[in-house]
Structure formats: structure tokens, C-alpha cells
Amino acid sequence: MRAISDPNELKILTSLKQKRGYNPQNKDKIVKLQISGYKGLYAELRGENLRFFLRYSKANGKKTDRVYKGLSLSQITSSALPYDRELIAKGLDPIEEQKKARQQAAKLAEDNKKQKITFEDVYLQWKGYTQKKTLSKYDVSTEESYKALRDMNRYFHVFEKHILPSLAKTPIYSITSYHLTEIFAPLYSEHYATANKCATPLGDIFSWYERETKGEFKTPITSSFAINLRDSRKEGIGKTKNFNAPDYRALPVIFGHLNSDRYENNTSALVTQFCILTACRGQAIRKLQWENVHLNDDYTGYFIIPKEDNKIKDAPKELRTVYFGSMVGALLTNLKDKQIALAPAIKYVFPNKYRKDWAENPKPLGENAINTFMRKTFHVNELKEGYFWKDADNEKDGLIHTHATSRACFQTWALEQKDPKTGLPRYSKELTEACLLHAKADQYKGAYDRSRVSEEELYRIKGDWEEYIFSYELACSKILPVLDNPIAMGNLRDEESEIEQLEKQGQSIQESEDLKSYRIYERGLVALMKARDDFKKYNGDQILKQLEQQKAKKSLSNVNY
Structure with missing residues (x-):
């Protein structure tokens, strides 16, 4: 019960009690009293509770009561009652207007609450959820868990570097498609690949939070977002650069430098050499295991890339099988003999020998080791020797990359080879694509073109390629x-x-x-x-x-x- 101190209210309360009578049986009797001087204003006593209400007619003529809860008589007569009479005079219902005011106040409170939820808050929640979900698939102590955590951290790092600073303190409910366009448009126009890497987690964050709020939050990534970025994407694609590769005609000389005594015991140099000799991606060579290598009697052979180490995880076996000629086979045999002498139970073809426990706890060589080796070799050592091995089409950059030096050079070489008698191409496009483990991407071509290249053709082209790569060294000897x-x-x-x-x-x-x-x-x-x-x-x-x-x-x- 509200404490009553106003003398007028005390008089009204006394009058109501007298009206109800002091018989104990009347303690629950409801009594009313009109307040003199205020038309339609009543006081009501319910048990021990005193309250005031205004009786008035709605626009449709129906009578109703507007109860003033928690207000004193002076508060009612000075502000609430005049305001309500003004509403009634305008044909408005004070009760309905009060409901609207409450709803607006609740909405305002909710909006204020939403304004305090920043994008960074949601991002950190999503990041924790993603980490937990990913790591729940692995045993924490396994190598797979380590790889998953490493790849996930790279995934987060790119986003945190390029997008998070622009959105961190922005309330997530106030982010619009236009806002995102302003951030992504310059990124797509200058760094197309990076923008694509950042767009994926951004979509995941918004979708996740939409589910978390059961649809209360709506993702700002709409069709207009894609439309607004159309021009920036085109501009970015036009600026996209391929990995740098030298002129394939210089590759035998470059390979001779890689195969020199200077890098005799350098595992990074070996991996780079085998990438070139097999025209294979770096990850497949770095993580190559002896159990996946198969040698024939003539030292030719093949190795199968496990699904987890292949670029396309669900690729069939034929798109994960790398053939090689007798020169690579002889090198592998020699390499295995040396490894057995040092560590009989070695697992990887190219173990990370930079680790002290590499023989007991073998790990594959990391990607950074290869990149560092290429930078040191072709941006330092070769420059000191006075050689500038630059990209065949790019005059500004002299740093050649393992990926393009192996694969781009191989394909260019293969497509330019002519038969000396007929002058026709020596190798078909399909054969070179098979060597690079490329599938028929076009659905119609894949449906109608059922041609297959034979193992004999694969061994022949790989043998010719190896002979070409070693040609300068052999010619010098x-x-x-x-x-x-x-x-x-x-x-x-x-x-x-x-x-x-x-x-x-x-x-x-x-x-x-x-x-x-x-x-x-x-x-x-x-x-x-x-x-x-x-x-x-x-x-x-x-x-x-x-x-x-x-x-x-x-x-x-x-x-x-």
C-alpha cells in the first residue's frame, strides 16, 4: 500500500472508511467517492488500498475507467488529469495512449541496449563458438588439432587485419549494406583475393548472430550489397596478379643453381626442386609420405596425395595421383637410402630437419620455410651473384614463386613443344591439364568429353620434362x-x-x-x-x-x- 501523507487524501480515506462502515465483515467491501471539483475523478477503497481513477466515455460512447496507479492526488490533479482530459477532448483514449507510451519507452530501452552491442562483441562470441566447434572434432593432443587451430587462426588473422578495425566499435544493429559496401569496395578493387577471404567470415558472423537472436537481428548482407560491389569486383579481377614465374627457357639454369653444392643438404631446396620436377603444388610435396610413394622397376612411378593434403578435398584418386619419370625415381631412391641411415622409421619424404627431434618426432616442412628459402635465394643470393630472375611478364617484380615456377613453367613448356617432323603440338592440352591434376571444370565439357589420357602418355611427358629440367646441368658436364x-x-x-x-x-x-x-x-x-x-x-x-x-x-x- 502506498504511504499517504497528503491531508486531502487522508480526509478522503476517512470518508471512504466511514462509508464502508467499521463492521469487520465489511473489510473487503469496495467503496467509491467522487472527488469534488474534478468531474469524473473518483477515489476507491479496496481493502486497505486507496486508488484514484477517471471515468470517461470513449469515442464510441462506451464508458471506461483510467486508473492512476502509484500517483498521489496532487500529482493526478496537477498533471495526469489535465493531460488525460486534453486527450479525451481530441477524441483519443488515455489508456491506449498510455500503452503506446509504454511500448515506445520499451522500444527505446531496447534500442539503447542494442546500441551497446558492438560488432566486436558479436565477433568475439562467434570466434569462441567457431573455435570450440572446430576443436571439438579433434583430440587436442593430435597433429590434426594443431593444423586445424593453425588454419583457423590464419582465417581469423586476415579478417582481424582488414575488416575488424573498421567495424569493431560500430553497433551491430546499425550496420547497413551501404556501410559494408564502403569498407569492401576499395578492398575488392585493390586486393580481390583478400576481400574474398574476408567476405566469407563476415557472412558467417551475421548468419550466426541472426540464428542466435532468433531472427531479431537481420543480416545486412543483401542482394544490393553484391550489386554495389559489382564494379569494384571487376576492377579487382583486372588487377589480380598471378604468382611470378620466370621464362621457362631459363628454368634449367635456375634449377642448376638450386641443385648446386650450396644447397646440397637444404630440405627447402629439395622441396623446391621436387615441386619443379613434378609440377606439383607445394603442400603436396611438403607433406609427402613414403607410404604414398610407388616405384616401378625402371624407377618411374607415382605418388598419391591424401585428401586432406590436396587442394580439392573431395577430388577423386585420379586427380590426386602424380606421375614422375625415372630421374625423380632415382632421386627418391637415393634420398630414402640416406634417410634410413639417419632415421630408419622416418615418415615424411621431406621432414622438417630444423627441429631437434626430427628423427624421433618427424613433422613436415612448413610453408614459411619454402617462402623464406625462395626469398633468400632469388632476392638475396642470386642478386649478390649479379642475376635478376624476374617474372616473364612482369617487369617490376623479381621475386619468383615456387608455385608458378613449377606449374606455370611446366604448362607453358608443354604447350609450346612441337614435333620436329610434323610441326604439330607434341603434347595435348588434356595431357598437360592431367599432369596438373586439373578436372574438366565446365559441366557440359565434363558431360560430353569422356576422353582419358593413358599412363604411358603421363610417364612420357613427365620423363621429357625431367630431362629438360636437368638439361643444362647434363650439358655442362x-x-x-x-x-x-x-x-x-x-x-x-x-x-x-x-x-x-x-x-x-x-x-x-x-x-x-x-x-x-x-x-x-x-x-x-x-x-x-x-x-x-x-x-x-x-x-x-x-x-x-x-x-x-x-x-x-x-x-x-x-x-x-
Whole structure:
């Protein structure tokens, strides 16, 4: 019961009690009293509770009561009653208006509450949910759990670097499609691949929160978002760069440098060499296990990439089988013999020997090790030697990547090879695509084109590719001893001159093995000279100086830290 201190209310309460009588049997009797001077205003006593209400007619003529809960008589007569009479005069219902006011107040409170829920709050909740869901699939102590956590952290890192800073403190309910367009449009136009990586988790976050709020929150990623980004996407696709790859004609020389004594015991160099020799993706080579390698009697063979290590996880076996020639087979055999001598139970073909316990607890070599090796080799060591191995189509960047150096060079080489007798392509497009483990992506082509390449063709092209990659090294081993022999060199030049004359007359003649090696050696020298010319042309000395300065700054910052 509300405490009563107003003298007027005490008088009214006394009058109501007298009206009800003091007989104990009347204690629950409801009595009313009209307040004089205020038309339609009544006081009512229910048990011990005193309340006031206004009796009035609605617009339809029906009478009703507007109860003033928790208000004193002075509050009612000074503010509530005049306001209600004003509403009634306008044909409005005070009760309905009170309900509307409560609803508006509740909505305002809810909006204020929503304004306090930032995108960062939701992101952290979603991140925790995603981590828990992912790790629940694995035993925490297993390697699979470690890989899943590592990949997941990379997934989060890209998003937290490029998108989260722009949305972190923004209330999630106030984010609109237009707001997201302003963030993603410049990212798509400049860094298309990164924008795609960020768009996926953003959609996941909004969808997850929509489910969490049972539809109260609506995702701002609508069709208009995609439409607004259409031009930015086109611009970004136009700027998308492929991984840098050298001219495939220089690859035998480059491979010779990779296969030099300097990198004899370097596992990263070995992985890079095998990526080139097999035209295979780096992950498949880094994680290659001996149990998946199959050798034939002639040292040719194949290895099968496990589904978890393949780019396309659900790819069939034929799109996970990599064939190789006898040169790779001989290298693998030699490598296995060396490993058995050091660690008989070794699991991986290219274990991470940078770990102290690599023999007892073998792990595959990490991707960063390969990237670091390529940077050190082709952006430092080769520059110091005066060679600038740049992309075949990009004059600005000299850093070549393992992926393109192996796969792009292989495909370009294969498609440009001609049969010396017919002049027709030596290898079909389908054969090169099969070597790169590419499926027929077009659904109609896949439906109607049932052609298959044979193992014999696969072994042939891979054998020819390996022979081409080793050609400069083999040519050097044959020709270098001859260079100091004037008679032998004279004979080679005479033979070369004779063949050139016959070729001009439209005739062909089989060149000797020595002349073939000499021509390969000369092509290698041309590639080396071009790399030296490019070093001067593109200011290789300045690039090297900048790299050394960057390395010095990084070392200094690490020391200070």
C-alpha cells in the first residue's frame, strides 16, 4: 500500500472508511467517492488500498475507467488529469495512449541496449563458438588439432587485419549494406583475393548472430550489397596478379643453381626442386609420405596425395595421383637410402630437419620455410651473384614463386613443344591439364568429353620434362671438358654450321649428342647473360641494398624488443 501523507487524501480515506462502515465483515467491501471539483475523478477503497481513477466515455460512447496507479492526488490533479482530459477532448483514449507510451519507452530501452552491442562483441562470441566447434572434432593432443587451430587462426588473422578495425566499435544493429559496401569496395578493387577471404567470415558472423537472436537481428548482407560491389569486383579481377614465374627457357639454369653444392643438404631446396620436377603444388610435396610413394622397376612411378593434403578435398584418386619419370625415381631412391641411415622409421619424404627431434618426432616442412628459402635465394643470393630472375611478364617484380615456377613453367613448356617432323603440338592440352591434376571444370565439357589420357602418355611427358629440367646441368658436364679442346670445338662449330645451312634449305639432319649438349649449354649462357643484363636494367644493386637495410632494421627491432 502506498504511504499517504497528503491531508486531502487522508480526509478522503476517512470518508471512504466511514462509508464502508467499521463492521469487520465489511473489510473487503469496495467503496467509491467522487472527488469534488474534478468531474469524473473518483477515489476507491479496496481493502486497505486507496486508488484514484477517471471515468470517461470513449469515442464510441462506451464508458471506461483510467486508473492512476502509484500517483498521489496532487500529482493526478496537477498533471495526469489535465493531460488525460486534453486527450479525451481530441477524441483519443488515455489508456491506449498510455500503452503506446509504454511500448515506445520499451522500444527505446531496447534500442539503447542494442546500441551497446558492438560488432566486436558479436565477433568475439562467434570466434569462441567457431573455435570450440572446430576443436571439438579433434583430440587436442593430435597433429590434426594443431593444423586445424593453425588454419583457423590464419582465417581469423586476415579478417582481424582488414575488416575488424573498421567495424569493431560500430553497433551491430546499425550496420547497413551501404556501410559494408564502403569498407569492401576499395578492398575488392585493390586486393580481390583478400576481400574474398574476408567476405566469407563476415557472412558467417551475421548468419550466426541472426540464428542466435532468433531472427531479431537481420543480416545486412543483401542482394544490393553484391550489386554495389559489382564494379569494384571487376576492377579487382583486372588487377589480380598471378604468382611470378620466370621464362621457362631459363628454368634449367635456375634449377642448376638450386641443385648446386650450396644447397646440397637444404630440405627447402629439395622441396623446391621436387615441386619443379613434378609440377606439383607445394603442400603436396611438403607433406609427402613414403607410404604414398610407388616405384616401378625402371624407377618411374607415382605418388598419391591424401585428401586432406590436396587442394580439392573431395577430388577423386585420379586427380590426386602424380606421375614422375625415372630421374625423380632415382632421386627418391637415393634420398630414402640416406634417410634410413639417419632415421630408419622416418615418415615424411621431406621432414622438417630444423627441429631437434626430427628423427624421433618427424613433422613436415612448413610453408614459411619454402617462402623464406625462395626469398633468400632469388632476392638475396642470386642478386649478390649479379642475376635478376624476374617474372616473364612482369617487369617490376623479381621475386619468383615456387608455385608458378613449377606449374606455370611446366604448362607453358608443354604447350609450346612441337614435333620436329610434323610441326604439330607434341603434347595435348588434356595431357598437360592431367599432369596438373586439373578436372574438366565446365559441366557440359565434363558431360560430353569422356576422353582419358593413358599412363604411358603421363610417364612420357613427365620423363621429357625431367630431362629438360636437368638439361643444362647434363650439358655442362659434357661440354665443359670440351671447351678447352680447340679441335673438338672446331668440329662442333663445323657441324653446327652444316646443320644450319641444311635447315635453311628445308632439310633436316640428326645432330650429334655433343652438338645437342653444346646448343643447350649456349642457351643457358644466353639466359645467364639476360639475367645479368636485367640486374643492371632494373637496378638490382639498389634492390639488394634496400633488402639489406630492411633486414638490418628488422634485426635491430628484434634486439630492442
